[in-house]
């Protein structure tokens with residue numbers, strides 16, 4: 001039993017990572033109704049930018065904020081420059097462009113910063129939260145930041161003009177234009193916010209997994225899984241989904257004999273597909289998004 | 293309820309089965325010219341290029357399978373590398389452990405992949421487009437892990453993989469083994485293409501396309517949607533499996549890391565570049581997959597991935613509906629002018 | 632005298648459309664349409680199914696590619712983005728109501744005022760809408776998609792009014808409403824016209840009703856204007872009624 005609780009807590013700690021990236025995934029999904037395959041690589045690239053700024057002697061929080069601003073701008077720019085001309089192209093072509101972006105960011109990061117792993121500082125410290133605790137101060141800090149982010153997003157969408165306009169543009173673009181909303185810019189804004197949230201996720205994840213161009217590969221997949229389990233329409237659901245995935249992965253690794261450790265990715269993913277079979281819109285997703 | 297999601301995925305559905313077909317005479321001339329080129333090329337180029345061309349054909353076969361699923365039936369897959377891997381490993385294991393003749397392993401690989409595809413198609417039935425994309429992507433990501441896992445390693449050779457011997461040309465044919473494998477792949481590819489064409493043009497093909505375009509109407513017409521969808525999944529996996537099986541002997545080696553999600557994504561890219569819903573487009577997709585990464589590497593070693601990505605974006609700008617879409621558009625333009 | 636009435640007196644049109652052509656891809660749907668909307672007047676656009684009424688409204692809002700002149704208050708708006716046209720004061724109640732799902736009734740109203748900055752006035756206008764349509768007041772915190780069809784129609788009209796439009800385009804406002812509600816709605820519309828001087832272009836299946844409130848009427852058939860005139864004359868003309876309006 002103690003091992004079980006221990007593993008659940010450790011799972012929640014990794015789950016925090018997935019929750020973070022799942023939040024970014026849901027953000028972009030709200031804006032463009034796609035899973036952005038390049039999301040993880042964008043987050044990784046942002047983290048490298050932060051690392052570089054810190055290397056150049058900038059204090060952590062200054063680098064953090066500047067990275068957010070730069071990532072936001074880059075997200076907006078990607079939408080305006082790369083996707084705007086393609087807005088009439090078939091959806092499968094968009095996915096190919098995600099793949100292209102994936103390749104570009106991965107390769108560029110390797111070229112600029114090479115493929116050796118780098119350590120990234122944690123603002124919370126990596127010591128255990130308390131004597132003998134299975135979670136570190138950083139895990140707790142990550143949890144806190146994710147939670148704050150979630151609340152901020154909720155407030156933004158619920159109570160601000162722009163938040164309302166973004167929701168309207170997402171659910172009914174044509175009607176949104178008819179009330180004077182610049183739908184194209186709302187989508188770009190969604191990209192910017194997703195890129196910024198991704199940057200937060202990257203900077204929180206990097207102290208745990210180390211910084212290198214391929215750090216996000218499996219994390220992104222778990223993040224997708226978390227977002228989907230929670231329901232792509234619900235930011236809070238995505239966060240909960242991320243934690244569930246983390247716990248499931250950890251428990252499978254330690255309690256399924258023989259193959260558990262080797263195949264924990266496989267087991268976690270299989271479980272997720274199983275969840276989807278039972279609840280096709282995820283645990284907290286709404287069915288408003290019509291069937292495709 | 294006009295939701296944007298539905299609207300976006302409509303574009304997937306709206307890929308017409310035979311949109312403004314290239315005039316028959318022209319497409320026939322192009323086909324014959326292509327065949328003549330395909331048959332003469334291996335006698336004029338180096339062995340390494342023959343190997344590359346064989347890989348083009350192998351990818352084309354896998355893309356063709358993916359096309360049946362995505363292009364004609366409207367089901368997503370970002371995980372066809374899994375079936376490709378199963379095909380490759382079936383051939384490698386049967387040849388190297390059980391001493392099977394290579395040619396016998398192809399139908400076995402095909403059948404096993406069909407079965408796996410059919411089985412995977414069952415849960416896929418319940419998943420909507422975006423979730424199916426994720427589930428198949430997960431399958432692709434899990435494949436190398438499964439292949440490496442301890443319980444399977446007596447057969448798969450774990451991380452090491454399996455070396456496979458190339459078969460010699462039979463009947464004392466005056467060609468070397470590279471040329472032989474090329475012609476074998478070409479022959480199999482042509483047969484599979486003809487089968488695909490006939491299947492799509494048949495009554496079943498109309499049902500398959502109807503499911504893509506309008507599932508509700510298809511059901512009303514009495515089409516057994518679940519059966520067709522799972523069967524198409526099986527057939528699609530069968531094509532990928534045959535491609536994988538051929539690749540095992542052409543590459544002479546199978547290992548888990550040859551079948552990562554990168555391969556799955558590459559096949560998907562080939563599908564879109566060639567043209568969703570176009571059978572000849574598969575060859576263009578294959579050409580792209582083999583030659584463009586090499587080209588990118590030549591431009592810049594360090595930034596090959598970035599160059600590849602940039603080329604990909606430019607190609608999508610130039611032809612958002614793939615090569616087949618571009619050809620259709622040009623034909624429509626020419627036809628419009630001549631009128 | 633309001634600005635609109637001044638212009639009306641001088642015989643200047645609020646909206647002046649000349650040689651309007653519109654396209655769906657390569658298919659042409661409107662052919663050289665000409666019409667005028669006088670300020671403070673209700674104009675109605677009548678025609679059979681598929682005649683091009685909805686298309687005309689969509690063309691005016693820049694929702695589809697067009698050729699030709701569309702002048703609003705002397706400014707050419709042809710070819711401009713929908714958002715820009717809306718911010719010039721053209722409100723469109725679209726076919727199918729354009730309800731925002733997953734958004735409350737009150738938020739739908741706020742969305743209607745997206746281009747306005749006067750916060751206090753906006754809140755006052757929302758209250759006005761609730762007086763106009765008390766059923767919406769009862770449901771203000773409800774998700775808009777849970778409203779009945781008729782309630783959604785009321786919401787769509789109020790959302791358009793929230794713009795404080797110069798010109799309102801209404802696509803079959805009576806669609807899906809009970810006869811009693813229709814009557815109420817048209818009373819409201821004619822009150823908006825007389826009290827607030829809002830100009831309207833109304834597309835209606837219910838020609839008799841539309842002609843009753845309209846000052847001027849246009850008849851279109853397969854994308855072309857085939858007849859126009861003062862609404863009462865058109866309504867009185869037996870032969871037109873039989874040939875085009877079917878009552």
Ligand SMILES: Nc1ncnc2c1ncn2[C@@H]1O[C@H](COP(=O)(O)OP(=O)(O)OP(=O)(O)O)[C@@H](O)[C@H]1O
Pocket residue numbers: 655658660678679680681682683684685686687
């Ligand atoms: N999205 C579209 N693509 C192609 N053609 C269209 C499209 N929308 C409408 N049309 C065509 O344009 C013509 C005019 O349609 P429109 O919707 O304007 O008719 P309408 O007068 O509003 O009819 P109704 O009274 O039925 O609403 C019709 O022939 C229709 O088929």
Ligand SMILES: [Mg+2]
Pocket residue numbers: 684685686726802
């Ligand atoms: Mg209409």
